[in-house]
Amino acid sequence: MAIIVDNDTRLVVQGLTGSEGRFHGLRNRSYGTNVVAGVTPGKGGQDVEGIPVFDTVAEAVERAGANTTLIFVPARFAADAVYEAVDSGIGTVIVITEHIPAHEMLRVYTYVRPKGITLVGPNCPGVLSPGKANAGIIPAEVFAEGAIGLVSRSGTLTYQIGYELAQLGLGNSSIVGIGGDPVPGSSFIDVLERFQADPETEFVVMVGEIGGDEEEKAAEFIRDRMTKPVLAYIAGFTAPPGKTMGHAGAIISGSSGTAQAKKEALEACGVRVGTTPTEVAELVADTVGTRA
Amino acid sequence: MAIIVDNDTRLVVQGLTGSEGRFHGLRNRSYGTNVVAGVTPGKGGQDVEGIPVFDTVAEAVERAGANTTLIFVPARFAADAVYEAVDSGIGTVIVITEHIPAHEMLRVYTYVRPKGITLVGPNCPGVLSPGKANAGIIPAEVFAEGAIGLVSRSGTLTYQIGYELAQLGLGNSSIVGIGGDPVPGSSFIDVLERFQADPETEFVVMVGEIGGDEEEKAAEFIRDRMTKPVLAYIAGFTAPPGKTMGHAGAIISGSSGTAQAKKEALEACGVRVGTTPTEVAELVADTVGTRA
Amino acid sequence: MDLYEYQGKELFARFGIPVSEGRLATTADEAAAAAEELGGEVVVKAQVLTGGRGKAGGIKLAEGADDARAKAEQILGLDIRGHVVRKLWIERASEIAKEYYLSLTFDRGAKKPLFMFTTQGGIDIEEVAEKHPDALVRLHVDPFEGFQPWQGRRLIYGAGLADPDEQKQILTIVGKLYAAFVGTDAMLTEINPLIVTPEGEVKALDSKFTVDDAALFRHPEIAEMRDLEAVPPEERAAREKDVTYVKLDGEVGILGNGAGLVMSTLDVIALAGGKPANFCDLGGGGDAEGVVDALEVITADPQVRSIFFNVFGGITRCDEVARGILAALERMSISHPIVVRLDGTNAEEGRRILAEASPDNLHVEPTMLDAARRAVELAA
């Protein structure tokens, strides 16, 4: 099982012939991910170390059976790449590209979501299901196989926490980096919902940071809809307060967006919040131990 | 039961203070339809013979409990009126207005349909469920209460057929005029599906005309998905062949769009096609008699 | 509203789709002058709102002004499928290395615009669609997604277009065609053939362009392109009076309210053994003014022997229609027998009004079928 990517994943890499796409596409394949195709317009017929390259995603779907895409194309072409993937029948879209304009992602999101397609990113490290598949840039060697779902807005911080868990002998069902963009294709709640439904996941760690109110919303979701234990970590207690223009932002969320506010919101919903990555791992170990 | 409008309908008329809106709104109320509100921007606070008028549909929903709207506003403002209704929580939208640009309706349709909202029209006579509610411009006095569902692209031709049925003592569960615009909010298939699901409807009459391939598609739907008997009438056997530009149209539908082609497609799917409105009514009477 | 080739090309050019330079001519002299101005070899093309020009001799090559004049004389006045040639498009002749086909249509079934592209363009595109469906790439565009570059790529790679220079030009044309389609509220834009010259230049050698009538208010410059003279004079007269009229070839004049009912009336007349003389829809109106206008148009047709007035009252009230008929008969002298069928709103009152006045040539019948039979009899 795991979530989003697993043994059934048949990955196409949009932008496989670019330097990043090639590096990570091959790295994902080395990990064991079933990388079935690459797409680069005009390079159809070539291959990247045996991975066939097509001109269009439609061909990757029809001829290589791709069902998941990993997008590395430059920001200006990324929205086009997502539309192409979705309209070609791809069911899971993971966008690594950063700096996609927010208004453009807004339209992409609004188009994609009602179709029931899984969209992760943009500006995210991807998804790793240890022992099954890695689609993205997460360093898989840091993580062990296990029953802990991990969802995070941050990249390296996630690796840190995964590493701390592994040090204590704990592994992950899936690690999902949702990215920190204004319009993430998947929110904390979207991923928590999947972990709740995933039989392989017994425990969830959520890694948030300052800004926005997604952690606050997730807290309510955890209280109302989740039966699996969730533990949170928030980065940025010591961060300088963000400068925000105008009043609209504060009025909308009703939240200050500070780490303290998020911690309080989570604790009010019964979610424990670790103060350091190390403590998070220890708390998980305790809880898992308690349950075992 | 009946379909689309019934005793649970709480109708708001957008454009109630215009001459058409007023005439038909009051006529619908006289028939027994629960007309709860009108909307005309700038005329909030007024009333039309006791029907309260609001500035916005949101008020009609919040303060008068409207759940269905009947739109009479001029073509240039009609798309705006539909968006307002849908975004204000209205579940059933019936658009009488004609001459709405097709590209505009295309966007409206694409926006509205995924929300599960019922959209009928534009450029249609509305929906009548005899004995329950009338929302539109259908002359209700022509029709009797009964078990025959009637769906049509045409206005007066529908009245003719309803009249012929009534002459033979047969009545209707609901009469739905879907209109003949390039982008009808509800297709034959949409309405047939509802009649199939409606316990009060035992038999369905479908009234088509030349052009397009909706009747051909409906034929297949009837064959594959309907258990209730359906009888069809197609107008235009003698009509001059339409002039169409280019080849794209014919390539798309693969149908000539003639009445003869439609008749053959329907008969190939086991649907009998009456040659005159009178014969249609007689065939219905025979079939109903057979079943009784 | 259908546009002429030259009008469609004008719109193509406005949106950046390459077309050949040309001039409009309505006389042979104008054609000669245009050829002179353009220089070199030109094509003289009949401008008619129908297909099949080539086979009908409506397209001819000409070398120089005199030849263009001669070819224009041959083409002007030709009858192509009922359309008399009154306008010519004189354009610089193009050498053709390849003929492709590209269209963007309002697909009513899918409720999305539909691109179609094939490298097997030219005349017999419907045959390509039928016999080599894989060669014709079809791609719907979601109106909210709008045009995205990948759609162009899907078309060119799907059709197996291999030349990078052609790919580039056609990708651009595909995007501009979408812009033209949406920007003009088009129902159809078709380029057949989309040619490649021996030098590798891609351009639209023909245009089919249909614009949504309901959206013309947004495009006054396109609305002005309407060629009123292309419409048969009787239909033009009807349109001026807000009556929908199409001339047919029979002897029973038909008048009714609502397109569906009128079509049904034509069918019933045919079943009764008659031939309808026209299609005429009063629409929602039924007052004396509207009835007079419609009767004037119908009786102007010398073939008409009887008139069938078939009204089902809904919004239209039958009593008003009855009064309209009587008023019309007073104002104009009509000797044709008129058969009237009234049902629906206020039908009884309408029939009573007619019965009281009962002019000699007026026959009221109780049902549509009876009335049709009577009208056919009276036309015999």
Place this chain on the structure above:
Amino acid sequence: MDLYEYQGKELFARFGIPVSEGRLATTADEAAAAAEELGGEVVVKAQVLTGGRGKAGGIKLAEGADDARAKAEQILGLDIRGHVVRKLWIERASEIAKEYYLSLTFDRGAKKPLFMFTTQGGIDIEEVAEKHPDALVRLHVDPFEGFQPWQGRRLIYGAGLADPDEQKQILTIVGKLYAAFVGTDAMLTEINPLIVTPEGEVKALDSKFTVDDAALFRHPEIAEMRDLEAVPPEERAAREKDVTYVKLDGEVGILGNGAGLVMSTLDVIALAGGKPANFCDLGGGGDAEGVVDALEVITADPQVRSIFFNVFGGITRCDEVARGILAALERMSISHPIVVRLDGTNAEEGRRILAEASPDNLHVEPTMLDAARRAVELAA
């Protein structure tokens, strides 16, 4: 990217939203000249990328050129919440009959643009939102539906705006604000106050305008509005070197890869009893060049007593980072103690490289927590 009031108003004006005429001034003399040109009473307004100007004395009325010069002298150089006033906006003074509030924001939660409107505009808008939520109308716009006239109506009728003339003007402004928001890829557009003059004219008296950095490539004219001098010099230096740096007030210099990890590092330093001197994110880079650049920026801060180098290798390889550190230490002379924590990709190799070289001031610690404690100790 946040814009100054005058820049936002320039964009407002470009999209047809009425604003007062004004001039930019950077000296008292320019302010006087602007007042002279504008004539009559003017307002001298500090241009700073923060709120609270009024309370801080950054906005003053002036009558004529001399008065404007005097007021400008008072305002220029003021420190408003850490922002030193270097620019003034001199605009014709407006009489204010009513103050409304109108904004359009990119609502990340709902993933839709959000309109907010209230007739209770002015300074304390957050208080209105809290104490009289019904007075503040909120309306999301679906990006595919786009702006529709009913949305404007919902705002004005929802807020109980009764004057038809004001309604009309505000309906227009609402539509133009949406056009400005979408047309500039804005994240926030806020008009507070949106005033009504005693003559009934509605206009924007202030502007808050934030544009999406990622979309600036589409708006070169807005990108040019960036005021590099408004950024603290050390952050500017960092930005030129592609390093993300924010100065803080402590003594432990922080260097890490990835914003989340760096924030977490600040927190861990605080928990260990220290105070971070800065936030510094190397991003994906870790080569000598990047490390030198970052160390230069960090050590330029005289408060820094120790440096904590916290790297978790992912894409970044720890061996490369180790080599980068050594190369940096060779190229520049740093006396600060540096605590290094390396984990992740090639961490062992990285630690080995550092251990082999082992410069005196380099301390390698096995965990993030240990390293933080050590860095705090060394800064004491």
